Amino acid sequence: MKILVLGGNLIHEGANEAFAQFEERTEDQVIFANESLTDEELSQVDIVLGNKAEMVERILSLPHSRLKWIQAFSAGVDYYPLAKFAHQGILLSNASGIHAEPIAETVFGIMLSQMRGIKEAVLNQADSKWDPSAGKFTLLSGKKMVVFGTGHIGSRIGELGQAFKMETIGINHSGHAAAGFNSTLPISEAADPAIVQADVIVNALPLTKETKGFYDQKFFAKLKRSPLFVNIGRGPSVVTADLISALENGQVGEAGLDVADPEPLPADSPLWQMPNVLITPHVSGSYSNYVEGVLEIFEENLRQYHQDGTLVRNEVDLQKGY
Amino acid sequence: MKILVLGGNLIHEGANEAFAQFEERTEDQVIFANESLTDEELSQVDIVLGNKAEMVERILSLPHSRLKWIQAFSAGVDYYPLAKFAHQGILLSNASGIHAEPIAETVFGIMLSQMRGIKEAVLNQADSKWDPSAGKFTLLSGKKMVVFGTGHIGSRIGELGQAFKMETIGINHSGHAAAGFNSTLPISEAADPAIVQADVIVNALPLTKETKGFYDQKFFAKLKRSPLFVNIGRGPSVVTADLISALENGQVGEAGLDVADPEPLPADSPLWQMPNVLITPHVSGSYSNYVEGVLEIFEENLRQYHQDGTLVRNEVDLQKGY
Numbered sequence: 180m181k182i183l184v185l186g187g188n189l190i191h192e193g194a195n196e197a198f199a200q201f202e203e204r205t206e207d208q209v210i211f212a213n214e215s216l217t218d219e220e221l222s223q224v225d226i227v228l229g230n231k232a233e234m235v236e237r238i239l240s241l242p243h244s245r246l247k248w249i250q251a252f253s254a255g256v257d258y259y260p261l262a263k264f265a266h267q268g269i270l271l272s273n274a275s276g277i278h279a280e281p282i283a284e285t286v287f288g289i290m291l292s293q294m295r296g297i298k299e300a301v302l303n304q305a306d307s308k309w310d311p312s313a314g315k316f317t318l319l320s321g322k323k324m325v326v327f328g329t330g331h332i333g334s335r336i337g338e339l340g341q342a343f344k345m346e347t348i349g350i351n352h353s354g355h356a357a358a359g360f361n362s363t364l365p366i367s368e369a370a371d372p373a374i375v376q377a378d379v380i381v382n383a384l385p386l387t388k389e390t391k392g393f394y395d396q397k398f399f400a401k402l403k404r405s406p407l408f409v410n411i412g413r414g415p416s417v418v419t420a421d422l423i424s425a426l427e428n429g430q431v432g433e434a435g436l437d438v439a440d441p442e443p444l445p446a447d448s449p450l451w452q453m454p455n456v457l458i459t460p461h462v463s464g465s466y467s468n469y470v471e472g473v474l475e476i477f478e479e480n481l482r483q484y485h486q487d488g489t490l491v492r493n494e495v496d497l498q499k500g501y
Numbered sequence: 502m503k504i505l506v507l508g509g510n511l512i513h514e515g516a517n518e519a520f521a522q523f524e525e526r527t528e529d530q531v532i533f534a535n536e537s538l539t540d541e542e543l544s545q546v547d548i549v550l551g552n553k554a555e556m557v558e559r560i561l562s563l564p565h566s567r568l569k570w571i572q573a574f575s576a577g578v579d580y581y582p583l584a585k586f587a588h589q590g591i592l593l594s595n596a597s598g599i600h601a602e603p604i605a606e607t608v609f610g611i612m613l614s615q616m617r618g619i620k621e622a623v624l625n626q627a628d629s630k631w632d633p634s635a636g637k638f639t640l641l642s643g644k645k646m647v648v649f650g651t652g653h654i655g656s657r658i659g660e661l662g663q664a665f666k667m668e669t670i671g672i673n674h675s676g677h678a679a680a681g682f683n684s685t686l687p688i689s690e691a692a693d694p695a696i697v698q699a700d701v702i703v704n705a706l707p708l709t710k711e712t713k714g715f716y717d718q719k720f721f722a723k724l725k726r727s728p729l730f731v732n733i734g735r736g737p738s739v740v741t742a743d744l745i746s747a748l749e750n751g752q753v754g755e756a757g758l759d760v761a762d763p764e765p766l767p768a769d770s771p772l773w774q775m776p777n778v779l780i781t782p783h784v785s786g787s788y789s790n791y792v793e794g795v796l797e798i799f800e801e802n803l804r805q806y807h808q809d810g811t812l813v814r815n816e817v818d819l820q821k822g823y
Binding site for chain 2: 287297298300304305317318342442443460461462469
């Protein structure tokens with residue numbers, strides 16, 4: 180079969196080596212996307228490995244497209260036309276799971292940077308300035324952390340929170356128990372005292388119809404303790420203007436934003452220069468061996484796909500969107 | 502008895518409240534140091550609570566000094582004249598233990614800032630710049646961390662390292678086992694493969710005759726994997742010029758320095774502007790409830806001291822220096 184690899188900024192240096200080894204292991208033909216590929220060449224693609232919606236739409240619009248399966252490089256797949264995939268019988272698998280460790284590490288990096296004076300120290304270092312008074316110097320230990328989303332990523336954040344002696348509360352659809360959490364609640368109880376008394380709130384929800392704009396003025400107004408709000412899910416789950424107001428009026432104490440709406444965050448967004456905000460440019464899931472991690476999932480799926488056209492890992496439910 | 506409280510930059514806002522509550526609980530007389538205290542007033546001080554060597558030396562030089570016990574605000578007490586204390590029969594207790602949690606949190610904040618692109622993101626944020634390519638994006642998970650010092654602080658760093666799925670190796674005088682470490686080694690085996698193959702090295706040793714200048718050109722030259730070197734112990738344990746060379750020639754990949762030699766680090770030190778260095782201004786042990794933590798140790802000691810003139814917690818061995 181013909182596998183088309185679509186690049187993207189998730190592919191770091193070192194990926195060439197990973198793909199070279201992959202090509203040695205497989206008998207399928209691997210093609211790397213470039214601008215000179217013709218429609219005829221693209222119609223012969225059976226599988227896409229990557230994240231570029233435009234290229235996938237172009238292939239699917241070809242009259243004789245053979246494309247039947249897309250393995251995404253990402254966990255969230257909201258950028259793909261899921262309804263069209265469902266209609267055309269296209270399988271979609273994501274890279275869920277391999278992000279848990281890097282994202283959880285970044286979440287704690289962001290939180291500790293804001294609570295242990297590290298953001299301030301980095302800025303002072305740029306001016307060669309030694310100032311022990313810059314920073315808040317609070318602790319994770321003893322704090323209450325509420326994590327929205329209790330999948331691979333949320334659970335790992337909860338586990339590390341427990342290691343830092345935090346009380347961890349997980350929020351999911353039904354309120355079912357999940358690893359890493361002292362307790363869990365259904366998302367319908369977002370006004371529960373356990374949530375509104377949070378010291379730290381982490382959004383790890385996928386972007387769906389239900390979660391779009393979930394963190395809005397009404398949500399922020401309920402919060403009692405000026406929590407640190409960390410978003411490593413998706414930017415549009417937050418109403419940006421409402422978050423800015425909440426940061427200004429103290430309903431939210433600090434924010435750590437790895438995702439934004441829109442992305443890239445425009446240079447004139449007030450978020451950039453707010454002293455209580457730390458922005459990372461959608462890199463929480465990045466790590467230097469990322470491609471190896473995706474290829475591991477892809478190859479397991481590929482073996483099964485060769486046998487019976489089905490997938491064994493990380494198939495996306497095209498109705499639910501994750 | 503008369504207790505003299507010496508200030509210092511470790512006393513943050515909120516400390517006044519803690520001291521007010523302390524004064525209500527105790528029948529002893531509490532005096533706060535100020536410049537107008539006379540020699541006569543100072544000769545009546547029985548106990549010093551604080552960190553200022555000059556003031557303590559001044560009191561001890563008075564012919565009729567009653568000072569017999571100093572409770573330090575810090576874990577390390579190298580700035581005090583220990584030999585003189587031993588000679589004059591002065592008791593010294595430190596604040597060891599309460600620093601473990603804040604210091605361990607800062608250590609992970611520093612490491613994650615350097616490994617997860619957060620330092621770069623903070624600098625780019627100052628320029629309102631969204632750049633996903635800035636940063637290294639490695640993981641703590643799977644890395645080998647060697648911690649020199651396996652007391653309260655080192656052990657807590659080891660425990661958190663294990664939570665981050667690191668292999669943790671503790672180094673102490675005899676090589677005795679310690680909580681938080683997969684294995685331990687005596688400091689005499691600093692050329693052991695387990696040490697020289699470290700991905701991360703953390704110095705949590707007190708400053709003593711043995712540890713002064715311990716991290717020198719000879720030490721750095723043994724390292725095989727360009728580790729991240731984190732110092733939250735004391736600045737003079739490192740030969741600064743040798744560390745700078747090791748960072749330049751790649752024997753050390755990155756450094757995270759909460760302590761320096763001298764302090765404050767001079768504005769013209771090349772360390773400030775090295776992209777692979779993160780400097781925090783001796784704040785790893787700071788936290789907003791710090792004074793409460795020290796007072797807890799102090800009051801436990803004070804009860805015993807009233808009974809028989811001895812201490813029950815954190816008495817410093819004036820020969821060993823910790």
